[in-house]
Amino acid sequence: MPPTSSPRTDRPTLPEGYGLPTGTEGTLAWTTVEQRLRDAEHYWLASVRPDGRPHSVPRWGVWLDGRFWYDGAPTTRHTRNVEANPAVTLTLESGTEVVIVEGFSHATRADADGLGARLSEAFGKYAEAGYSPGPDSWAGEDGGGLRVVEPRRVLAWFDFPTDCTRFTFGGD
Template identity: 30%
Template sequence: MTAEAFAFDPANEIHARALRRLEIEQVAWFGTIGRDGYPHAVPIWFLWRDGRALIMSEPETAKVRNLRANDRVLLHLEAGADGEQLTVLRGTAAISPEPSRGWVERIGDAYAAKYDAWLQRLGLTTATMAERYSVVIEVTPHKLLAW
């Protein structure tokens, strides 16, 4: 049985703060379960869209291999400027059947707005990023751990 997606309540102060951070934070930690049963965590860029985190990934990464075997994940933001704003999403992730270049048509402008300075430093555009990071991971939260 698949768990339902977590419903954020914008009237709830903690939920509202978590949503703001998901929209503006540039780096999150993405945790999957490795083949050996141990957690595997990596920093990722992501875009928060329609209640999900979208992550572009190179296809041959450990996180992609792990997701093919186990869809349970964590998305964890840093503790915030004051060190006291914990935001962790527990949920499931799926590899989109659509390659990232198709996603770029829908999310490219928002992705570029969020990561343009970083892309420029790396000599990338959103389109060239999508060529290399051709897998899109869609993270659906089922539980929010935040304060």
């Protein structure tokens, strides 16, 4: 799976009165936002239950190749949710240095000699917490519960409203 392409950068749409600057001067660089996604240890994943109610869950995962990779049992509520409706929102913990990823989650797998090795290395950030999957953890028929979130839009700001930035991937 090749990395996602570089996103288009612009300002989000906010109601009048928020003080959002016009133009793109002062927006965040994608490399800066992506580094926050890589460095984070705790993420929040929001999905939608079949009856339309929201569901949020804290997740461990890694940002690699422009995507968020995480794993878990297929019987969990959030996995059952995204199997029915793959639309998700992924956020970091901070309410002041904000990164919001909107995208789609789908099941996948990773062969041990390629992506699996790179994922295993990236998941090393959780070793002290007792989680250190090996390169073959996601190579089985069911992919070891591996899922990937492919971003469609990312909103970010570290100094609201001056650096509010929207990144758009693909045709959205």
